Amino acid sequence: xxxxxxLLQGFSTALxxxxxxxxxxxxxxxxxxxxxxxxxxxxxxxxxxxxxxKLDPTGAFIMFAGLxxxxxxxxxxxSILLNTPGESGSxxxxxxxxxxxxxxxGAAALATAAIGSFVAxxxxxxxxxxxxxxxxxxxLKFGPAEYFALMVLAFVTVTGLLGESRVRGLIxxxxxxxxxxxxxxxxxxxxxxxxxxxxxxxxxxxVVVAVGLFAVxxxxxxxxxxxxxxxxxxxxxxxxxxTAEDWRRSWLPWLRGTxxxxxxxxxxxxxxxxxxxxxxxxxxxxxxxxxxxxxxAIEGVAGPEAANNAAVAGVLVPLLTLGLPTSxxxxxxxxxxxxxxxxxxxxxxxxxGKLVWGLIASLYIGNVMLLVLNLPMVGVxxxxxxxxxxxxxxxxxxxxxxxxxxLNNSTFDLYLLLILGIIGYLMRNFAIPVAPCxxxxxxxxxxxxxxxxxxxxxxxxFSVFLTHPIxxxxxxxxxxxxxxxxxxxxxxxxxVPQ
Amino acid sequence: MFGGGRATGEILLGIALVVAGLLFxxxxxxxxxxxxxxxxxxxxxxxxxAFGLVLLGVLYLIESWRGIQTPQDEHPASNLPVFIxxxxxxxxxxxxxxxxxxxxxxxxxxxxxxxxxxxxYARDLVFGFALAVVAYIxxxxxxxxxxxxxxxxxxx
Numbered sequence: 001x002x003x004x005x006x007l008l009q010g011f012s013t014a015l016x017x018x019x020x021x022x023x024x025x026x027x028x029x030x031x032x033x034x035x036x037x038x039x040x041x042x043x044x045x046x047x048x049x050x051x052x053x054k055l056d057p058t059g060a061f062i063m064f065a066g067l068x069x070x071x072x073x074x075x076x077x078x079s080i081l082l083n084t085p086g087e088s089g090s091x092x093x094x095x096x097x098x099x100x101x102x103x104x105x106g107a108a109a110l111a112t113a114a115i116g117s118f119v120a121x122x123x124x125x126x127x128x129x130x131x132x133x134x135x136x137x138x139x140l141k142f143g144p145a146e147y148f149a150l151m152v153l154a155f156v157t158v159t160g161l162l163g164e165s166r167v168r169g170l171i172x173x174x175x176x177x178x179x180x181x182x183x184x185x186x187x188x189x190x191x192x193x194x195x196x197x198x199x200x201x202x203x204x205x206x207v208v209v210a211v212g213l214f215a216v217x218x219x220x221x222x223x224x225x226x227x228x229x230x231x232x233x234x235x236x237x238x239x240x241x242x243t244a245e246d247w248r249r250s251w252l253p254w255l256r257g258t259x260x261x262x263x264x265x266x267x268x269x270x271x272x273x274x275x276x277x278x279x280x281x282x283x284x285x286x287x288x289x290x291x292x293x294x295x296x297a298i299e300g301v302a303g304p305e306a307a308n309n310a311a312v313a314g315v316l317v318p319l320l321t322l323g324l325p326t327s328x329x330x331x332x333x334x335x336x337x338x339x340x341x342x343x344x345x346x347x348x349x350x351x352x353g354k355l356v357w358g359l360i361a362s363l364y365i366g367n368v369m370l371l372v373l374n375l376p377m378v379g380v381x382x383x384x385x386x387x388x389x390x391x392x393x394x395x396x397x398x399x400x401x402x403x404x405x406x407l408n409n410s411t412f413d414l415y416l417l418l419i420l421g422i423i424g425y426l427m428r429n430f431a432i433p434v435a436p437c438x439x440x441x442x443x444x445x446x447x448x449x450x451x452x453x454x455x456x457x458x459x460x461x462f463s464v465f466l467t468h469p470i471x472x473x474x475x476x477x478x479x480x481x482x483x484x485x486x487x488x489x490x491x492x493x494x495x496v497p498q
Numbered sequence: 499m500f501g502g503g504r505a506t507g508e509i510l511l512g513i514a515l516v517v518a519g520l521l522f523x524x525x526x527x528x529x530x531x532x533x534x535x536x537x538x539x540x541x542x543x544x545x546x547x548a549f550g551l552v553l554l555g556v557l558y559l560i561e562s563w564r565g566i567q568t569p570q571d572e573h574p575a576s577n578l579p580v581f582i583x584x585x586x587x588x589x590x591x592x593x594x595x596x597x598x599x600x601x602x603x604x605x606x607x608x609x610x611x612x613x614x615x616x617x618x619y620a621r622d623l624v625f626g627f628a629l630a631v632v633a634y635i636x637x638x639x640x641x642x643x644x645x646x647x648x649x650x651x652x653x654x
Binding site for chain 2 (some may be wrong): 050167170174181187188191216220227390391395401409418422426430444447448
């Protein structure tokens with residue numbers, strides 16, 4: 001069956017009333033949490049995991065994916081009107097978008113962000129539709145050695161490309177890997193690092209880690225810096241209908257942003273931030289009016305906003321076809337698959353085709369819903385930004401304790417939540433990124449399994465990773481990335497605007 | 499750039515990583531391996547991670563010593579809110595099952611809001627209580643989750 005036939009079948013799944021409602025719930029929640037500072041898609045999906053364990057997985061994943069897309073739409077609103085990015089993928093949007101809002105062009109900035117997100121999200125979903133079956137064919141050739149090498153490559157890229165100090169990225173990754181070791185070894189049944197505490201035998205749940213690092217750590221960080229609590233909200237000024245001039249200046253940045261964003265999400269190259277930086281500097285170079293950049297150039301909103309939405313669609317390719325998460329949100333979605341006893345990869349496409357294609361079809365529908373939610377209705381959501389910070393963060397912590405307690409109905413997890421919150425606060429203080437830790441935590445145990453399987457097949461011979469050509473290629477790329485730090489640093493100085 | 503509190507913090511972080519790595523080494527030697535188990539056992543991967551932690555701690559200390567600093571934070575930090583919110587979570591964990599979800603969450607909400615500098619105690623109490631009640635009804639009666647009713651059990 002061709003991808004198109006399968007997509008049509010997917011639409012028959014996604015267009016049922018129940019699944020349309022799940023999609024609507026997902027995109028609405030996504031818009032809300034994207035707009036609200038302090039709460040993002042990874043944290044929200046983590047909190048929803050214990051609550052959705054009894055739901056039909058198709059509906060749950062349609063909701064999660066809608067939420068991930070929606071958060072990217074919503075966060076641009078916060079960047080533009082509040083100059084505080086709702087998510088890391090919208091940092092760049094704040095540069096030009098907030099300047100536009102200050103000059104009374106807030107509505108045009110919101111419009112180019114929302115329409116650009118729609119264009120990029122739709123093109124990205126089309127690419128996902130046709131690339132996924134190809135990626136599946138490649139994935140079928142992978143054995144344990146190839147999977148292990150691919151995970152090593154993912155570890156290197158999620159830490160090596162993020163931020164300016166790779167040591168800090170690696171510290172985060174190893175913290176996640178170390179936490180992932182705690183609990184019973186799945187292959188031999190031996191307890192590891194449980195310190196005699198029975199609650200630790202099942203391991204530290206990724207929900208506790210994600211909620212601790214993202215929600216509690218973030219709350220500590222904001223609360224300890226009163227200057228961050230107060231920010232000025234720009235009112236939405238101007239017409240939401242972009243002028244002919246705005247359209248003319250936006251459409252090429254949208255397309256270029258999409259082409260940059262998708263591969264960065266799809267390759268294990270570390271999420272949605274980097275393509276937005278690249279898109280911004282590209283638009284600045286190509287612009288006939290570079291002097292407008294920094295003062296509210298519409299291209300500087302259109303390009304990066306398209307890039308981050310296309311990256312989200314890209315992230316779904318390795319997640320669904322290989323079970324390889326390349327962002328923190330994808331890592332939590334992988335945990336969701338595990339919760340339902342599903343294994344992303346070729347088997348998911350053959351065994352759960354209804355779920356996967358229903359999910360992909362729902363993304364097309366979700367994008368249309370999001371355009372409606374984020375353009376004509378933007379005024380409704382903007383009111384969310386007037387919630388006082390004490391109430392907002394108190395509410396976030398209330399739901400955090402609720403979600404974490406419901407994992408095992410145990411208050412032990414609440415103490416664990418506090419410990420991880422303090423670790424998250426320290427990480428923020430030392431500028432250590434959180435995403436590699438979450439990815440390490442979920443991928444670490446899988447990498448260990450593949451490593452030991454590969455070595456069992458080869459009877460303990462480590463050369464198996466070098467004699468398999470695909471595995472060798474992954475490892476060579478990983479080594480190349482490690483060995484080019486100076487070049488990367490120079491590269492970063494060029495692409496990261498001051 | 500040396501001599502400030504941040505440099506001390508960086509040294510402490512580096513040392514903490516080395517110590518954590520060594521603890522993981524020790525923990526790895528404690529993992530029981532059946533003598534007949536000839537395959538790659540449960541110790542190999544943990545050893546690699548323990549080694550990585552020690553190495554990263556040393557690298558971090560070197561970076562810090564060579565003056566590659568963490569970016570300076572332009573906002574002055576105060577630790578009092580961190581203590582207040584930590585206390586709020588500990589109290590919540592202690593009282594969760596006895597007071598029940600609704601009352602302990604109302605208290606958590608109030609204390610976190612105070613940690614964020616709020617002085618509108620009555621408003622925070624009302625909002626916290628209302629949110630806790632709505633959450634309780636939605637998740638317990640709507641989604642079938644079990645949350646402790648606590649001392650309000652006879653009412654719900």
